Amino acid sequence: MCPPMQTNSQTAGILFSGGQDSATCLAWALEKFDRVETIGFNYGQRHDVEMRCRLEVRVAVREEFPGWADRLGEDHIINLAGLGQISETSLTRAVEIGVHGNGLPTTFVPGRNLIFLNYAAALGWRRGFSDLVAGMCEADFSGYPDCRKETLDTQMRAISLGLEREFTLHTPLMHLSKAGAWDLAAQLGGDALVEIVRTKSHTCYTGVHSDLHAWGYGCGECPACELRARGWAEYADGAP
Template structure:
């Protein structure tokens, strides 16, 4: 099978993708579109400092369907939830104008406590109503900032809790969980080739500071925040691996 061949079969279930407008969630959206018969997207407005990512969401959705017609019929509705309360009770560098730094507990102050737990709980509630039984998120515990709610064990436990609490099986798929950022670039290349990676570079947003004034080989961003650094390092490693024929 080549990188652009269709998968041999399509999962008939409906998947709900947690879609922020960033690189990782866009790769997850493409991954879901390649696998599931129907895919819907969900975004959260929680007062994030880099709220510009929400402005990218519809552009990314539009470009995906325009450039990959085979996915267009599978992409269903988009949903946006107002979780501004989370921003109100969080004192973090993602929800207020403050310097990004490490805290005494070893976590960066970009960690928003309970964010992914709340996101997935609300997503499961929406999925239940929409007839979706798969939640797809871009959480990763390989190249990441150390957030405890991105870890595989956390999400496995949450999958059990959600399925029990809803009395309905709910699958949490995290296709990036054990991938490096370089491998994430390789995955998007496998899913959609140079077109998808160019779409990601040009239209997604991941920078914590919301900087879209500077375009790098890996996309727009300040180039200095932890998110930009991870993205840049991963892109450089992926380009190097390509040059070595890996």
């Protein structure tokens, strides 16, 4: 059995779905760290077109930003099919998008972000990085309890204790609206990055990736599309 690599504080692993938020966070990480490895999760999601889009985002970032190209490291795909098999949600089944009796949206996949962080940290333990980057946000989100800062801080404390190594989670979008996320992309990479996020990323819950709207691809009707479209409109009006 190979031992873990020596910890490198200049390397980060990013939870990278290929959506608007993770694409923006990728640029943020490439500005902050010398090396960034992307981590994708295949959990049986209905919108699995994101698995293709995440690769297209990586390619576009390499081509448009030579200064970041050498920093963009390996891509890792983690198979979490079991999560989809036990989840009766609108993201993993042909279930109508709505709200449960307990107030949580049917798109909430129980434990998803907590599981993602555990696996990303386990990979980091082996690969030698202890900085993780993710696009969770509690300012303008879909009501998921595992996006809250308190939840994430508690999870990271448990991970650090359990792996006997201090892990740090960076969430640059935590307190930003969707308009603020568009604005951050513009600050990081100008119009070129905004265009990559707009035309290469995928956020739509239903997996529709056929019609390009002003704000990007999607069905235009699901909660993810509505959030993205509203954020784009506010950003375009100059009000992040």
